[in-house]
Amino acid sequence: MNWIRRGNAHVLGHNVPHDGAVMAFDIVLSxxxxxxxLIPHLFAELDPTLKDRIQPxxxxxxxxxxxxxxxxxxxxxxxxxxxxxxxxxxxxxxxFQGVVALAVPAxxxxxxxxxxxxxxxxxEVDFLQGVVRRVATNESRxxxxxxxxxxxxxxxxxxxxxxxxxxxxxxxxxxPSA
Amino acid sequence: xxxxxxxxxxxxASGVEAVKPGDIVLxxxxxxxxxxxxxxxxxxQLSDIGYRRITHPERVVFVTDHQVVYTTPQSIQQxxxxxxxxxxxxxxxxxxxxxxxxxxxxxxxxGLVRPGMFLFAYDAHCTNFGAIGAFAMRVGPNVxxxxxxxxxxxxxxxxxxxxxxxxxAAGVHPRDVGFWLSGExxxxxxxxxxxxxxxxxxxxxxxxxxxxxxxxxxxxxxEIGVLNILFPPMSPTSGPLDPAWPVSDVDATYExxxxxxxxxxxxxxxxxxxxxxxxxxxxxxxxxxxxxxxGACGSGMFDDFKAAADLLTxxxxxxxxxxxxTPGTVEVAKRMAQEGVTQRFLDAGAIxxxxxxxxxxxxxxxxxxxxxxxxxxxATNGAGRMGAKDAKCFLGSPLTVTMSAILGRIADPRIAVVxxxxxx
Numbered sequence: 262m263n264w265i266r267r268g269n270a271h272v273l274g275h276n277v278p279h280d281g282a283v284m285a286f287d288i289v290l291s292x293x294x295x296x297x298x299l300i301p302h303l304f305a306e307l308d309p310t311l312k313d314r315i316q317p318x319x320x321x322x323x324x325x326x327x328x329x330x331x332x333x334x335x336x337x338x339x340x341x342x343x344x345x346x347x348x349x350x351x352x353x354x355x356x357f358q359g360v361v362a363l364a365v366p367a368x369x370x371x372x373x374x375x376x377x378x379x380x381x382x383x384x385e386v387d388f389l390q391g392v393v394r395r396v397a398t399n400e401s402r403x404x405x406x407x408x409x410x411x412x413x414x415x416x417x418x419x420x421x422x423x424x425x426x427x428x429x430x431x432x433x434x435x436x437p438s439a
Numbered sequence: 440x441x442x443x444x445x446x447x448x449x450x451x452a453s454g455v456e457a458v459k460p461g462d463i464v465l466x467x468x469x470x471x472x473x474x475x476x477x478x479x480x481x482x483x484q485l486s487d488i489g490y491r492r493i494t495h496p497e498r499v500v501f502v503t504d505h506q507v508v509y510t511t512p513q514s515i516q517q518x519x520x521x522x523x524x525x526x527x528x529x530x531x532x533x534x535x536x537x538x539x540x541x542x543x544x545x546x547x548x549x550g551l552v553r554p555g556m557f558l559f560a561y562d563a564h565c566t567n568f569g570a571i572g573a574f575a576m577r578v579g580p581n582v583x584x585x586x587x588x589x590x591x592x593x594x595x596x597x598x599x600x601x602x603x604x605x606x607x608a609a610g611v612h613p614r615d616v617g618f619w620l621s622g623e624x625x626x627x628x629x630x631x632x633x634x635x636x637x638x639x640x641x642x643x644x645x646x647x648x649x650x651x652x653x654x655x656x657x658x659x660x661x662e663i664g665v666l667n668i669l670f671p672p673m674s675p676t677s678g679p680l681d682p683a684w685p686v687s688d689v690d691a692t693y694e695x696x697x698x699x700x701x702x703x704x705x706x707x708x709x710x711x712x713x714x715x716x717x718x719x720x721x722x723x724x725x726x727x728x729x730x731x732x733x734g735a736c737g738s739g740m741f742d743d744f745k746a747a748a749d750l751l752t753x754x755x756x757x758x759x760x761x762x763x764x765t766p767g768t769v770e771v772a773k774r775m776a777q778e779g780v781t782q783r784f785l786d787a788g789a790i791x792x793x794x795x796x797x798x799x800x801x802x803x804x805x806x807x808x809x810x811x812x813x814x815x816x817x818a819t820n821g822a823g824r825m826g827a828k829d830a831k832c833f834l835g836s837p838l839t840v841t842m843s844a845i846l847g848r849i850a851d852p853r854i855a856v857v858x859x860x861x862x863x
Contacts, residue, residue, distance in 0.1 A: 286823040290801045292480040334580045354635035427588045437491040
């Protein structure tokens with residue numbers, strides 16, 4: 262697990278909901294979890310041109326209450342598949358649980374970070390230490406790092422890792438019911 | 440140190456003496472509820488990892504409320520798959536299409552969800568069960584983890600206590616209180632945190648509320664991001680209180696306590712975008728509508744339809760409006776038929792759909808068209824929630840929605856009260 266990441270920042274505003282911004286509600290309703298299906302729709306309703314500017318490994322920098330509204334995860338699946346990570350001013354707890362479940366690195370307590378990072382900046386983020394640095398100017402901000410319990414869940418692969426562990430300990434679940 | 444109702448239920452489910460806000464626990468649920476829209480996805484995810492069965496299938500409840508009449512070729516395939524998965528996993532409680540009805544309501548009616556119970560559910564509006572003092576934890580996509588392992592990590596929430604005082608004016612409904620409170624909370628006017636908080640209701644106003652009114656309050660606050668809404672336990676069938684049901688200790692620790700008076704509240708309308716975008720009805724009165732919808736998990740109980748039908752007496756739905764009416768559950772639909780409520784809706788020109796979510800589940804049956812204006816009792820009103828993305832979807836109480844359906848424009852139900860008084 263790489264906890265220090267460098268990439269271009271895509272700065273979003275405050276209160277960006279999951280449904281209708283990160284992922285269209287009709288795509289959410291399709292209930293697909295296939296990243297290849299979801300990726301073309303990522304952020305399309307927020308900014309149709311954003312997806313084309315995003316490179317794998319980039320960092321989404323968002324304002325307060327990122328992924329608000331219903332805590333669906335289709336958009337997070339797409340972000341995960343693109344190797345994106347998240348730095349935001351705040352995030353609802355339920356959305357955060359979805360981010361951890363999909364093992365996406367995220368700093369979710371970064372006050373005023375959208376005023377510090379400019380859209381398109383190359384930034385380096387140390388998720389464990391809680392440092393966000395603008396590469397061009399070498400300015401940095403210190404924020405709350407990833408908590409140890411969250412770190413271990415993400416390093417274990419989130420929900421999928423947990424389910425794989427459980428299946429290894431309970432092999433009977435791999436055989437059909439009689 | 441005392442505990443709140445939420446803390447007591449979580450402590451018991453987690454097998455510990457006490458919990459406090461911030462603790463991470465692994466509660467053992469008595470039930471796990473998944474609706475028809477997520478069964479196939481959950482099954483695919485678990486199958487992909489190698490699971491061929493689930494942990495505690497006897498606790499698992501499949502409800503069918505999103506797609507009841509199969510409006511697309513995909514939905515009939517989904518129905519077939521759900522049946523196959525229910526058999527394969529040997530789930531304990533499978534309610535197929537036409538059985539039970541809305542999964543946020545009928546489990547209380549039939550005594551499956553009981554006061555003091557802890558359960559996990561896929562869908563956020565499981566908070567309805569807080570109306571009888573049950574703690575249903577929305578897990579969303581993490582329900583896959585619950586199905587596979589039996590539980591999911593949970594952070595013990597803070598509790599916000601809200602005591603409501605006073606009485607509502609005639610024509611004002613508990614859903615109006617819900618819209619108003621949601622707006623007061625998200626605007627910051629109340630100055631308290633609500634994200635992932637449990638809202639615990641009390642006070643004179645709440646102590647006299649019937650179950651349908653409690654459900655209306657639980658449901659309306661859900662969308663703003665609170666974790667849960669709890670009332671002191673009550674019997675869903677108006678039975679006696681059981682002294683074994685847990686209640687908050689008198690010395691419980693609340694993060695915040697508010698006391699609010701509802702006496703002067705006017706009917707509220709939530710503007711398109713969310714239930715918390717509440718304004719007094721005078722600000723939108725007169726807005727022409729093409730679509731009205733009565734039902735969904737916050738307004739799907741018998742009392743809701745009875746109050747609406749009373750308002751419809753001697754009136755007809757506007758010829759410019761499609762008025763969709765969806766009883767929450769099979770039992771509600773039966774009682775509506777028995778007591779003549781269904782007849783009154785049909786006489787007035789309403790369109791009845793089978794029990795379930797109705798158009799609120801993404802416009803499945805009775806949707807809104809492009810550019811249309813709707814007012815409904817839906818759970819929420821984000822873009823595309825009930826059909827066309829550019830439709831304008833307002834929310835109101837069952838009374839406001841019905842009055843608006845009669846007049847073809849957003850209308851204040853208090854005018855009917857005035858009319859009734861004048862003709863008496």
